[in-house]
């Protein structure tokens with residue numbers, strides 16, 4: 122929660138003088154020499170300020186001491202630097218809070234979801250973004266042409282979201298207010314988006330019932346709207362997905378970022394995995410095939426496939442196995458084996474060079490024989506401590522190998538593999 126002085130300094134930062142100050146800061150300088158940057162800026166009190174002495178006094182803009190304005194500008198400059206990883210170039214025009222940035226949806230995901238949202242509702246739909254944070258999702262929805270009412274329980278965060286709408290030229294389609302999602306009637310909007318807070322004072326919250334607002338409230342809001350989407354952590358248990366919700370697990374470059382639940386007019390299939398690429402290539406989507414039984418199980422074949430995390434979280438490993446004509450090594454473990462090398466976005470392929478029962482001694486001697494100094498270790502269904510194993514192996518030599526630790530039934534095994542790329 123920001124103090125009133127911080128809120129006043131943030132308001133001052135949005136004035137022309139504040140924006141000039143912020144624009145004059147080179148984030149590289151702030152990273153390299155934070156104290157030097159602060160001293161330089163504090164000395165450079167704005168022209169016309171009543172008190173331009175080092176240390177600052179009122180600067181004539183909203184009555185905020187120059188020193189407070191400098192602190193606010195330095196904070197924003199630092200946050201903008203960090204935000205590039207999520208927002209790319211857009212970060213240079215946006216405003217953040219540390220928590221707001223941490224919890225904000227990264228741009229490729231927000232844009233993908235907003236496109237899907239806009240495709241399923243009428244143009245000009247009024248969406249209630251009932252936990253808008255600093256506004257990453259709200260802005261993406263507005264950029265798709267929807268009207269959005271952002272609501273956040275934290276007044277400073279709401280002020281930052283409003284500033285972002287203005288900074289990106291979206292104020293015409295966005296309104297923001299401080300409010301409690303739990304006290305909001307979903308029927309006040311044509312559609313609802315809700316991304317409950319999954320961080321509290323003591324860090325990340327894993328239990329959805331402890332989200333703010335809690336899972337039950339988010340579900341009531343979504344089910345009370347004619348179209349809705351709720352964002353959750355990728356680990357959301359499938360049992361918490363209500364009937365009538367379409368659950369989508371989304372990864373970016375192989376990292377699973379979230380689960381999105383779609384309701385009402387936005388419902389389509391029960392489960393899907395969507396794989397986004399940071400380079401903006403079009404998403405790949407895998408959906409559940411109700412006609413598909415349990416995948417076959419087989420001993421290791423020529424290739425091993427490691428499904429994308431979104432495929433695994435969405436329980437679509439059988440669909441990924443069918444896509445490569447493959448079988449599972451073990452019915453409970455998400456490694457697929459096949460004699461065919463098939464180009465698929467849904468799993469990464471490795472050529473299997475050797476299969477051994479797991480033993481440190483044996484593995485060390487095989488790696489030594491191969492001169493494998495670069496060892497990538499992957500594991501599923503194995504209790505081995507990977508860092509300790511790496512130290513114990515002491516790999517050296519010019520070669521490289523991918524070591525896959527897993528088990529078949531209760532037999533721990535180890536596959537020595539090399540990366541392959543199937544041409545599409």
Ligand SMILES: C[S@@+](CC[C@H](N)C(=O)[O-])C[C@H]1O[C@@H](n2cnc3c(N)ncnc32)[C@H](O)[C@@H]1O
Nearest residue numbers: 225226252254256257258274301302316318333
């Ligand atoms: C995960 S963040 C939203 C991030 C946002 N979707 C984005 O991408 O920028 C959740 C936000 O919900 C707000 N919040 C928590 N409980 C709330 C409630 N009961 N009503 C409204 N907002 C709430 C928090 O202040 C936080 O800013």
